[in-house]
Every structure is written in structure tokens, then in C-alpha cells.
Amino acid sequence: MAQPSQAILRLEAAISAPRETVPIDLLRELWRHDEVVLVCARPNDMEDQPDLPLRIRGALGNALEQDRFALGKARDPFDREHAHELLYDWRPPLVEGPDGKTELAVPSVLIASMLGDRIEIRLRLFGRAGIHAPKIAKALVAAVENGVSLRNHAIRVPLAPISLDIERFEGAAKLWELAAGTAVVRLDTPLVIRSGGRIRLEPASLLRSAVRRAAALAPWMGVALGVDSKGLGEAIERVRAELAIHPEKWTRTSRRDPGREIPVAGYGGTVRLSGPLAPLLPYLQLARYGNLGGQCAMGFGAITLICYP
Secondary structure, three states, rough: OOOOHHHHHHHHHHOOOOEEEEEEHHHHHHHHEEEEEEEEEOOOOOOOOHHHHHHHHHHHHHHHHHHHHHHOOOOOOOOOHHHHHHHOOOOOOOOEOOOOOOEOOOOEEEEEEEOOEEEEEEEEEEHHHHHHHHHHHHHHHHHHHHOEEOOOOOEEEEEEEEEEEEEEEEEEEEOOOOOOEEEEEEEEEEEEEEOOOOOOOOHHHHHHHHHHHHHHHHHOOOOEEOOOOHHHHHHHHHHEEEEEEEEEEEEEEEEOOOOOOOEEEEEEEEEEEEEEOOOOOHHHHHHHOOOOOHHHHHHOOOEEEEEEE
């Protein structure tokens, strides 16, 4: 693998040491992300593909890599890192988190949904990474037109774009004013959480994952997240949960080691939470944008949150 560029090293140094630590209420005001939304026609013979986000992300990586290769040694006029380097080659450093060292987040997630005769692709770029939205939008169109390697297909399947938009979201306060006594977390894509070296899903691990995820994304907003670990820990212990979950397993291929198959395991289903949710709800609602658990950049851990008084 090539050595990191000076641009990515400068970016890493900047986001690894935020100048200000803020509580979750202020983070919600500072929150921002750009969202590339591409809608394509669904091929008539295309069945449901649970790993569709993973496949589309791979195709996007190839398109961005070709763009990076075509540019060669040409410098960005603003001396910025290339989108491919940031989202695919960069290895996030460890920083201090709510419960010890944690890895900074790769600043993107990709969600792909089959909606009747259409496929909706949403790629979110968090904070500073939003500057790459126009280039990524162009590359995403090229990627799907060139074809996506799907399971049970020997060749790439091209997708026909219908519409393309770039949306900006600033501030998440409007999402977080609802007081809830009960919350249902629907796992739209498999949730990957490791506990004791194993993939397992427990209510406490899900909630702690939401806190860690918010802390890992905060530096992209230019701040560190201050967390009352003791208070949140006590609230987590008092939360009651009903689980209706099931394991999901398949394999994916490796971009760094072509031909190698990597086993993937996670959980789907729903988790119903009740109890003292007030201090935890902001983290869960932020996860609607940023996902939960591991491998979020690959589309895992996407959730829908439904709150009841």
C-alpha cells in the first residue's frame, strides 16, 4: 500500500486533537453531514441482496481509484486529500474514547435499499468529509453504470440512474426533543458488535456502541465528545429490553487481497427498550445517521428508531 499523502496526514493530525470538548447537547447543534442520494431502476430479475451496500461500496471504490490514478501526481488546488484515500486507504488512528482507546470513525456510511422497482443509494459524509460530495456523486454514477458485482451473478450488473441529489443536513436538535418511555430499534442492516472476542448482541452492548459511535464521529465536527461515563453506565444498567433478533452470516471479498473471502456475521431484527432512556436517546437518535457497531462504513449497523411516550 502507498504511503499516506501529506494531505491525509495533516487531516489526521487536525481531527485527532480537537481543541474543544462538548456535551452531547452541543454536539447535536454542531452536527452536519452531506448526503449523496442516487436512485436507480431495479433490474427486473434482481432479487433482494442483503449485502447490496457492501457491493455498491466496492464498485464506488473502483471508480474513485480510477479517478485517483487518472489524476496521477496532479495536486488538488486546495491541497486536500483524495476521496479514495480518505474512504478506502486511510487507517484511522486510536484516540481517547468514553471507555478507553477507540478508533476514529471513517467519515462515511453507505445505505442501499430496494424500494419496489427502484434502488435508493444514500452515501453520508460526515463533517469535514462533506467537501468530497460532488466528486463522490460523480464517481457513484459511473460505478453503477459500469456495473455492480452481485451475489449469484457471474458478471457485473449495471444499474440505470434515475435521479441524483446532494443534500446537506445541519443540526440534529429537531430529532432529539422527543421524550420517550419506550424505543424500538429496528436493525435495517446487520449489526456487528464484538464482546469478549465474539459477535453477540446484548442490550448494554448496543447502547454502549451508540455512545462510542457518537464519540468517534464528533472529531469530524471539529470537537471531542464529553461523556458522563458513570451516569450513562448506571442508566444502561436500568434499561429493560426485549430482543427479537436473529443471526445473519455471509462472506465478502477483500479489496486489499483480491479473491480472499472474509466471513461476516451480525444480527438483524428488533430491540425494544424501556426505562430511563432520556440520557441515552440522543446517542440512539444520532445513530440513525451514523449507524451502530462495527464496519459502519460498509453499511452495517443501519437502524430505524421509533420512540413512544
